[in-house]
Amino acid sequence: MKQERMKSSALPPGQISRETFPRFGLSQYANRFPTSTDTIDIQVGGDLEEHVIKEAFHSLPRVKQTSDFHCVTTWSVQDLKWEGVRFSDFYESIIQKQNLKPNAHSFVIFKAQDGYKTGLMLEDLLQENVLLADTLNGQPVSIAHGAPLRLVVPSHYGYKNLKHIYRIEFHQKTQKVKQGILSFMDHPRARVAHEERAKGGPGWFFRYLYRPLIKSTVKEFEKALAEYESLKGS
Numbered sequence: 001m002k003q004e005r006m007k008s009s010a011l012p013p014g015q016i017s018r019e020t021f022p023r024f025g026l027s028q029y030a031n032r033f034p035t036s037t038d039t040i041d042i043q044v045g046g047d048l049e050e051h052v053i054k055e056a057f058h059s060l061p062r063v064k065q066t067s068d069f070h071c072v073t074t075w076s077v078q079d080l081k082w083e084g085v086r087f088s089d090f091y092e093s094i095i096q097k098q099n100l101k102p103n104a105h106s107f108v109i110f111k112a113q114d115g116y117k118t119g120l121m122l123e124d125l126l127q128e129n130v131l132l133a134d135t136l137n138g139q140p141v142s143i144a145h146g147a148p149l150r151l152v153v154p155s156h157y158g159y160k161n162l163k164h165i166y167r168i169e170f171h172q173k174t175q176k177v178k179q180g181i182l183s184f185m186d187h188p189r190a191r192v193a194h195e196e197r198a199k200g201g202p203g204w205f206f207r208y209l210y211r212p213l214i215k216s217t218v219k220e221f222e223k224a225l226a227e228y229e230s231l232k233g234s
């Protein structure tokens with residue numbers, strides 16, 4: 001009898017495991033790509049002084065983490081091997097040093113080179129398994145998966161795992177972040193374990209709404225990347 005490969009953890013409600021990790025997202029981002037992937041420069045702003053973090057990022061302790069990835073449309077990929085720095089180390093060692101007073105921030109907005117953005121509670125980002133990752137499965141994070149740096153928040157749906165980070169804003173109060181998707185689709189926390197797929201109704205309902213979109217979206221994103229790479233190569 002063929003032995004099933006043991007995965008490290010059970011899947012959360014409504015998720016289905018797939019073998020390959022696709023390039024994925026909202027249609028409108030399929031043809032958008034990062035403009036600068038050679039260096040990691042992070043603009044910071046919001047309720048603190050604007051500046052750019054360069055060398056300081058590379059002085060943070062490096063960590064490796066194996067975690068699962070869950071897209072809100074119900075596909076999951078298990079056992080991805082990320083490497084990077086803990087968001088909590090980044091926050092405590094770099095951001096809090098310039099901070100006005102302790103506990104001043106409660107909400108964080110991430111902005112990407114392709115125009116995508118998302119907001120998360122600082123409390124959720126300070127969990128141990130939240131990384132700013134620059135390596136996936138032993139290779140620098142590819143264009144497909146978020147070069148040069150992406151957010152890995154395994155307990156939250158894929159749409160909070162922002163790729164191609166260029167800017168991080170720290171705010172004292174929760175902000176509205178217009179993500180370019182219908183607003184009901186953006187749950188403020190989007191925790192996978194609680195099936196917070198969207199704020200406009202029960203999580204299980206959206207399983208059936210989103211699942212039919214997977215196949216065509218994967219195709220669309222694959223095609224756009226292939227076109228981009230052939231243009232770059234020519």
Ligand SMILES: Nc1nc2c(c(=O)[nH]1)N[C@H]1C(S)=C(S)[C@@H](COP(=O)(O)O)O[C@H]1N2
Nearest residue numbers: 022023024025029071112116145158162163
């Ligand atoms: N910059 C950026 N980040 C993004 C997206 C995007 O389009 N642009 N899509 C989000 C969505 S909906 C998902 S499911 C994951 C997909 O990550 P992957 O392409 O590495 O599979 O990225 C998220 N982060």
Ligand SMILES: [Mo]
Nearest residue numbers: 071072158159
């Ligand atoms: Mo997603």
